[in-house]
Amino acid sequence: MSAEEKFDVIIIGAGPAGSACAYILARAGKNVLMVERGSSPGSKNVTGGRLYTYALEMVEPGLYKQAPLQRRVVREQIMMLGENSAVNIDYVNYDFGEDVPQSYTVLRAPFDEWFANEAEKQGAFVASGILVDGLIEENGKIVGIKAGEDEMYADVVVAADGVNSFIAQKAGLRPDIPAHTLGIGVKEIIELPDEIIAARFNLQGDQGAAKVAIGCSDGIAGGAFIYTNKGSISLGLVLNPEQVGQKGRSIQEILQDFKMHPAILPLLEGGKTVEYGAHLVPEQGYQGVPSRLYRDGLLVVGDAAGFVINTGTIIRGIDLAIISGAAAANAILNSIEGTHAGPLYMEELQKLALLPTMKMFAGWHSIISIPRMYKEYPELANDVMRFMFTVDGQVPEKMSKAMMNIAKRHVAVKQMLGDGWKLFKSV
Amino acid sequence: MGVKQMEAAELLSLNKFNVDEDEPHIELDKEICGQCVEKACLYVCPAVLYRLNKNDEISFDYAGCLECGTCRVMCKNKGIIKWLYPRGTFGVNFRYG
Numbered sequence: 156m157s158a159e160e161k162f163d164v165i166i167i168g169a170g171p172a173g174s175a176c177a178y179i180l181a182r183a184g185k186n187v188l189m190v191e192r193g194s195s196p197g198s199k200n201v202t203g204g205r206l207y208t209y210a211l212e213m214v215e216p217g218l219y220k221q222a223p224l225q226r227r228v229v230r231e232q233i234m235m236l237g238e239n240s241a242v243n244i245d246y247v248n249y250d251f252g253e254d255v256p257q258s259y260t261v262l263r264a265p266f267d268e269w270f271a272n273e274a275e276k277q278g279a280f281v282a283s284g285i286l287v288d289g290l291i292e293e294n295g296k297i298v299g300i301k302a303g304e305d306e307m308y309a310d311v312v313v314a315a316d317g318v319n320s321f322i323a324q325k326a327g328l329r330p331d332i333p334a335h336t337l338g339i340g341v342k343e344i345i346e347l348p349d350e351i352i353a354a355r356f357n358l359q360g361d362q363g364a365a366k367v368a369i370g371c372s373d374g375i376a377g378g379a380f381i382y383t384n385k386g387s388i389s390l391g392l393v394l395n396p397e398q399v400g401q402k403g404r405s406i407q408e409i410l411q412d413f414k415m416h417p418a419i420l421p422l423l424e425g426g427k428t429v430e431y432g433a434h435l436v437p438e439q440g441y442q443g444v445p446s447r448l449y450r451d452g453l454l455v456v457g458d459a460a461g462f463v464i465n466t467g468t469i470i471r472g473i474d475l476a477i478i479s480g481a482a483a484a485n486a487i488l489n490s491i492e493g494t495h496a497g498p499l500y501m502e503e504l505q506k507l508a509l510l511p512t513m514k515m516f517a518g519w520h521s522i523i524s525i526p527r528m529y530k531e532y533p534e535l536a537n538d539v540m541r542f543m544f545t546v547d548g549q550v551p552e553k554m555s556k557a558m559m560n561i562a563k564r565h566v567a568v569k570q571m572l573g574d575g576w577k578l579f580k581s582v
Numbered sequence: 583m584g585v586k587q588m589e590a591a592e593l594l595s596l597n598k599f600n601v602d603e604d605e606p607h608i609e610l611d612k613e614i615c616g617q618c619v620e621k622a623c624l625y626v627c628p629a630v631l632y633r634l635n636k637n638d639e640i641s642f643d644y645a646g647c648l649e650c651g652t653c654r655v656m657c658k659n660k661g662i663i664k665w666l667y668p669r670g671t672f673g674v675n676f677r678y679g
């Protein structure tokens with residue numbers, strides 16, 4: 156083994172977790188190698204998506220200003236779809252985040268490439284187009300990586316390889332990921348001129364909108380998202396794969412139906428689909444985080460560690476990936492040549508509020524697993540609205556009675572009380 | 583032109599792929615797949631690469647794979663005997679993501 160082949164740290168995967176880690180380590184003068192299987196960073200990655208800006212601020216204040224971000228989100232919309240109707244909640248806040256805008260829509264191919272490049276500018280080596288096949292272990296310690304014929308060594312290896320998390324599995328840190336802990340995301344990028352996006356979503360300049368929708372998944376647990384970008388719209392679904400299998404309907408078909416929904420199509424009309432992507436999401440929140448995130452010589456960060464929060468209205472994975480990458484970097488910097496970096500990493504995850512935040516949202520998973528959230532309740536909301544806005548010259552039913560009837564038509568009272576209790580208990 | 587329902591093949595034709603002709607990254611054992619009742623892969627693969635042929639056997643083509651991994655985690659009987667990421671630089675290249 157020659158001296159050149161030994162690094163302080165090797166990072167597997169140039170997603171947001173990997174690049175944040177590489178950036179901070181390289182800035183502090185560490186000799187860092189980041190290996191990415193895609194021909195360029197970002198070329199394998201798909202998200203919703205939006206980025207909560209605070210995470211980039213934590214890496215380097217002001218860095219977000221140079222990032223290829225899309226639109227500054229000021230509009231948050233929730234849609235409950237009926238078969239031919241929709242209830243919309245539209246919340247707009249023009250000073251979300253005050254000095255630093257709270258969040259931006261993002262496309263991952265340009266964003267990840269930029270972020271990896273910033274890490275490179277700090278002095279990290281980025282090797283793209285190389286698939287890491289496995290780890291090198293010596294006396295119970297991870298000491299390097301294998302890629303084809305090549306072996307590379309480091310004091311610490313960071314697994315930032317994303318949701319499928321093969322590296323952590325190979326290291327014996329977690330078993331294979333069960334399907335029920337995952338969501339499958341599918342997405343189209345639809346090009347539309349900026350003026351049209353601004354008019355349809357009621358935006359000005361660099362303002363953006365983020366929309367989530369339920370009631371569009373054929374009863375399958377999951378929902379849809381729409382994000383406005385510069386010159387395009389990201390539209391997609393995240394569904395429970397086991398229920399898709401049981402339903403026997405192709406997820407691609409369900410996405411096509413969503414596109415054609417009468418409340419969605421007018422937003423997209425005239426647009427042109429330019430890309431179709433898919434990606435898994437860890438969906439279990441805190442419960443899905445493996446009990447061990449490190450072993451001697453190895454730290455696991457980002458999606459590979461299950462760091463995603465999904466409340467149905469907020470999905471946070473990119474920011475948590477960045478924070479966990481930063482936590483790993485801090486831990487390595489505080490250790491002596493990586494020894495005992497693991498326990499320090501766990502401390503950093505606490506200090507940087509990642510684990511406490513995930514814990515706070517731990518109950519949400521049981522709410523998003525209430526099956527009635529995806530069909531009965533959205534239909535109920537639509538029926539209530541229909542009653543309230545129907546004028547047909549007949550004597551209408553008494554309000555209280557009508558509401559009772561609508562409710563009963565969709566959900567048994569006992570079930571509704573049970574769901575209400577669950578909601579109350581979980582949040 | 584305009585927004586319309588699209589078939590999987592049409593959607594995939596919009597993507598940039600660099601298919602590894604020499605080494606399939608996913609391989610099936612036809613015999614195991616023949617005995618599988620659920621065949622979840624038919625529905626969960628977003629690229630719709632798993633299909634039934636005339637004899638009701640699974641036919642599969644790895645070109646067009648979006649590398650999500652869903653088929654692998656959903657495969658009950660381990661008819662998918664190999665699932666690896668494509669070798670470096672091969673496979674899908676997202677331009678937007």
Ligand SMILES: Cc1cc2nc3c(=O)[nH]c(=O)nc-3n(C[C@H](O)[C@H](O)[C@H](O)COP(=O)(O)OP(=O)(O)OC[C@H]3O[C@@H](n4cnc5c(N)ncnc54)[C@H](O)[C@@H]3O)c2cc1C
Pocket residue numbers: 167168169170171172173190191192193196197199200201202203204205206207285286287288315316317318339340341342391392393433434435436456457458459462463470471472473474475476667
């Ligand atoms: C449909 C969808 C919508 C989402 N929406 C949002 C959203 O709006 N906001 C949000 O914050 N989060 C969202 N998320 C979650 C978010 O995308 C992820 O949590 C985030 O990308 C995780 O980052 P990461 O760096 O851990 O992993 P990744 O981004 O997956 O990066 C892993 C990297 O490792 C590389 N790699 C993997 N294995 C190897 C190997 N063996 N050798 C070399 N390289 C390897 C990959 O090519 C990849 O570049 C969404 C996810 C999906 C699927």
Ligand code: SF4
Pocket residue numbers: 433608626627628629630631646647648649650651652653654
């Ligand atoms: S990895 Fe995803 S896209 Fe590729 S064959 Fe499996 S399910 Fe289909």
